[in-house]
Amino acid sequence: MSTDTDAKREATFARWEQIRERGPLRFILLRGVLGWGVTTAVLWCALMALFTEKDWVQLMTVALVGFPGGGVVWGTVMWFVGERKFARTPR
Template sequence: MKDKEFVTWESIRVKGKLRFFFVNGLLLYGLPMCIITAYSNKLFENGFTLKAVLGHVTIWSMAGLMFGVVMWYITERRYKKEVTFRENSKQ
């Protein structure tokens, strides 16, 4: 992990998991994917129905949350390895 990534992750983790899940999962992944797939799959070609919207939004919201959770734990694991490495290299 590079120094810039390390410092950035330290500031992100202070803000908490839930904020990360919401911002990085829902807003930065789930929402764009929801919009992109709605247009690329022509989801509303046969009309703009509430059922289609709710189904699509629900799926991509859950996918966004899953993405956020997975990314949190992957990055947290990398961060902890780096902390251990830096502590051992100081000795």
């Protein structure tokens, strides 16, 4: 059982090394802004338009400003969490 765990740990470690090589800005933009921010903005806007009588264009404008900003924060936090795990991983 420990070999499965070790293999998973090594795969995660190797994947994070590849992500690190590309740098934090790319990670934050792709995972935070696009992956979390824009996706959440579109889903929130669709749900708000469905369940309220607000203007879809106004909702989308607000969502595409606010949620990607939150994505920057989320991506930055996740970068530092990943770096912390990377530093603590025994090699």
